[in-house]
Amino acid sequence: MPLQYKKNPADVVFLTTTAIAAFSVIIFIIGIFYILVYESSPAIGRFGLKFLTSTEWNPVKESFGALTNIYGTILTTVLSLLIAIPVAIGIAIFVTEISPNFLKAPIGAAIELLAAIPSIIYGMWGLFTLSPIMSKYVEPFLKEITAGIPFVNILFKGTPMGIDILTASVILSIMIIPFTASIARDSFNLTPSIVKESAYAIGATRWEVVKNIVIPFSKLGVFGGIVLSLGRAIGETMAVAFVLGNNHRITTSLLDAAATITVTLANEFAEADNDIYLSSLFYLALVLFVMSFITLAIAKIFLIKAERKYSR
């Protein structure tokens, strides 16, 4: 590390400028946290932590609680992960182990293009194309096959409308597949080929190599990728805003409309007409910020750990 720049005044200027630019990220994060706390302090003062456990969302009575939003956020996120993880891992296995070499790059790139499509396009496509398909074919079918199974049929009660938790989760899952798949692929690729070759040499099948060698070796990275997608799914707004309805109720059926934190913010922020309403929305934004920040930090820790392990 040369320390020569300390001698030259122009260097000090350049150093300071670049340092300020770099520290802007820290300033933004602290600034966002501070502003959200400050703006939501009336709501925090009035509802306290009960805000997190109250299901009431009533602008007329000026009584607000976040539980329906948190419930919607967690439910759609978990459901979309359940759909996305197997597919994403499958894609990663296909790209690293099965596909012929000339197909690897194009398929990998195609899957990553899925991540580049803006979320508003997902939302619009979901509203006009996917939602009718879901309400006409998929949801009645799911309803029928689960009708006789106790407990499971609770999940598919109600009229299939297409604007519901299930449709939103399917769209979210399509959006997060590329993130999970590309991180899983990168982690799989880091498995030392000598270990894989030894397994093949003692007669393991391709699937056994994946199951017993590749996945155990890269599980840290894959897990980091999954948590990262979880963070993305928590914060996704537009794709969900189109197809979730905006229904502040806790529902057990996946065929009901619901609300997530992001959807509530997108729909109600510009029309909040009194201070406590707006402050409650800031409180919601604060909850979302903290939730996603913690999730993303956990993902980052896992990915750093994985990186260290592989570079050894």
Next chain:
Amino acid sequence: MTNAQKRKVEGIIAMTLSTLAAAIGLFWLVFILGDVLVHGMKALNLSLFTNDPVPAGVEGGGLRNAFVGQLMITACATLIGVPVGVLGGTFLAEYARGRKIARIISVLSDIMVSVPSIVIGTFIYAVLVRPLGHFSGWAGAIALSIIMIPVVMRTTENMLTLVPWTLREAAFALGAPYYKVIIQVVYRGAATGIFTGILLSIARVAGETAPLLFTSFNNSFYSLNMNGPVASLTVTIFQYAMGPYDSWHAQAWAASFVITLFILMLTVIGRLIIKWRYGGR
């Protein structure tokens, strides 16, 4: 069935399922892009680019205001975000290289990249929109630039790290001060990479909607005034698609088609440059 046969069958099943998963991924891509293409092409015409919106429910009209507004907001966001991002990346890769502070800022910007964009919208609403009393194009541009900065910063950092240290030593040996080495030697070596990072970061923010909902808001009139509400394609798509009129839906599809095409083009060009210049994945 013998054990060997069982293992073989199990392997075939697992491999088939994986292939199926890849097919599902490609299926969604083709399905979504095809759908946007079909609906978008149908509604695409010249009047979309040259005319302003007509009153709700009336046929015809266009989205000139939204195209111009989108360009203005994205351009301003780029003008704010890129210098800050590149300079910040320079600090991380050069002056603070290997120090703890560089590591901390890198990790924080990685987290910042994925922070929900709607939260950034609420933040800008609180610090810029409400104190000033009106929505503005500037607020939208600044919100987008906050999303952009960490993206540009991280790619710049990575690209500068790739420039061999010996190159700098050669310049130091000639007696050049560090800032000159950075500007005249290091930047030159990393220019393509930084440029690609900028392209990808524009692609990332050009499709953002949530942070614009309550910063630049929307404007159904043609306006070049960045101090007032400015229309953007994405917010217009949201409003039109949720609206009740078929003509609105058609225009929303056309706008989606244009914006998707633009973003995918930037992404593909960016990736091709990286592949051509740096090889590998």
